[in-house]
Amino acid sequence: MADVPTLVEQARQGRPRAVARLISLVEGASPQLREVMAALAPLTGGAYVVGLTGSPGVGKSTSTSALVTAYRKLGKRVGVLAVDPSSPFSGGALLGDRVRMQEHTSDPDVYIRSMATRGHLGGLSWAAPQAVRVMDAAGCEVILVETVGVGQSEVEIAAQADTSVVLLAPGMGDGIQAAKAGILEIGDVFVVNKADRDGADATARELNHMLGLGEARQPGDWRPPIVKTVAARGEGVDEVVEALEKHRAWMEEHGVLAERRRRRAALEVEAIAVTALRERIGDLHGDRRLDALAGRIVAGELDPYRAADELVEGLTTAG
Template sequence: MDIGTLVEQAREGRPRAVARLISLVERADPQLREVMAVLAPLTGNAYVVGLTGSPGVGKSTSTSALVRAYRQAGKRVGVLAVDPSSPFSGGALLGDRVRMQDHATDPGVYIRSMATRGHLGGLAWAAPQAIRVMDAAGCDVVLVETVGVGQSEVEVAAQADTTVVLLAPGMGDGIQAAKAGILEIGDVYVVNKADRDGADATARELNHMLGLGEAREAGAWRPPIVKTVAAKGEGVDELIAALEKHRGWMDEHGHLAVRRRRRAAQEIQTLAITTLRHRVAQNQLDALAERVACGELDPYTAADHLVAAVTA
C-alpha cells in the first residue's frame, strides 16, 4: 500500500493501518525512511506517559485504569506495552494483554505489545519510532508500559514526557526505591495496591527517600506520591491530576520542549550508531581484534582505524 494512504488511514483511527506502520518499524523495513518523513510534520502533539516499576506492582492494571480515565475525558489513547522476549521464539511472553481486554473493542484506543528482543533498559529498540507512529496517528495520550525488569529500567525516562514509578507494599520497595536509578527518574510516584497493609509505611519511606535527594532549586518540581488501588479504580483521578499538574509545570517552565529535544537527539544518535554498526565490515573487525588479542595493536588505535574506515 502507498505510504501516504497508509498514514492517512492511521490518522482516521484505523487500527490496521497503525499496526502496519508499527510492523514496518519493528522489522526495520526499507520503507521506514519514507514513513518517518511523512510522519514528521504530524508529530509532537501526544502527551507521552511512561509507567515503570518492579514486576507485580500493577503496571498493566494501572495502565488500563488510566486508559479508562482518559477515554472518559474524550481523549484518544495509544498504549505501547513492552514485554520480555522468549529466548526461544523471540516473541513477547505476555502479548495477549489480558488485563487490557476491556479496551480491545474501543476504536479510540490502540494497544500494541512489543517484545524487547534482548534490548536492555525496559524498552524495545523500536519503541521511539512506535511512539512517533501513535503520535502521528492522532493519539492525544501515549502510555508506555515498560517490561518490569527492576532497578536498571530507567530508559523510559528518556522517551516519556512524564515518568510514573509504581511501587506496592510488602515487596521491599522501600529499600528498592532508595537505590540509584529508579528513585531519580520518577516525576510521579504511585503506591499501588494501597488497600494492603503497609501502604502508608511504603509512602512514608518513599517520601523520606525523596527528601534525602539533592537540594532542589526554588520552583523545582517535587514528585508527588499518589496512593491507588488500580484494580478498583481508586485514586486514578488523583493520579490523572498529578500527571496534568506535571505537564502544566513543564509547559510553564519550558521543560517539556527541552525533554522532547533531548528525546529527538537520543533517537538521532541511536539511528546514526546503528547505521555505522551496519557499515562495519566483519572481516575488518575480526582482523583488528586479532591484532589487539596478540598485543600487536592497542584497542584505542584499533577503534580509530575502524572509525576511519566507516567514515571515510
C-alpha cells in the same frame, strides 16, 4: 511493498489496521522505514507521552488499563505501548495478549500494542520511539508506555517519556529497591498501588522520607507527588491523572517539556546512527581491513583502541 502515503492517511483517520501495519514496518526495520518516518514527521508533536515503570507485581498493567479508562472519560484518544520481555525462541512478546486491557480492545479511540524488547536490557525496544511517533501521528493525545519490570535498567523510561510514573506496592520492599535502582531520580509522579493492603501508609511515608533526603530543589522546582491507588477498583486513578496534568502544565511553564523532547530526539538520532554503524561493522567480518588490523594487534604493532579508531575512521570517511 506497502503504500506508505495511504497507510499514513488511514492512520490519521484512526484506522487500527493502518496503525498496526506502520508499527510492524518499524518493528521489522523495513526498508521503507525512512519513507514512513519522513511522512510522519510533520504530523507528530501533539501527544503527551507517559511512561509507567516499577517492579514486577506492582500492578503496572492494571494501572495502565485504569488510566486508559480515566483518559477516555475525558474524551482523549489513547495509545498504549506495552514493552514486554522477549521470548527466547520466537523473539515475540511473551505477554502479548494483555489480558488486563481486554476491556478496551473494542474502543476505536484506544490503540494497544505489545512490543518485544528483543533482549534490549534497558527494558525498552529500540523501535519504541518510532512506535510512539506512529501513535502520535495517528492522533493519540495521550500515549502510555508500560515497561517490563527489570530493576535498575528501568531508568531508561525517563529518556522516552514526557512524564515518568513509578509504581510501588506495600510489602514488596519497593522503597529500598527504588533507592537502589536510582528510580527516585527519574520519577515525576509516584504511585503506591494496592493501597488497601497493610503497609501502604508506611510505604508512602518511607518514600516521602527518601524523596526528602538530600533534596536540592529550588523554589518553584517540581516535587514529585505520591498518590495512593487501588487500580483494580479504579480508586485514586483520577488523582493520578490530576498529578500528571499538573506536571505537564509545570513543564510547559518552565520550558522543561520542550527540553525533554529535544533530548529524546537527540537520543533517537544517536540510536539510529549507532545501529547503522554497528551494521556496517558487522558487514566487515571476513573483510581484509578487519583481518589486517587483527593481524597487527597479534603482532604487537597496534593496540585494540588504535585499531578501533582506524576502523571507525575508515567507515565514516568511506560512507
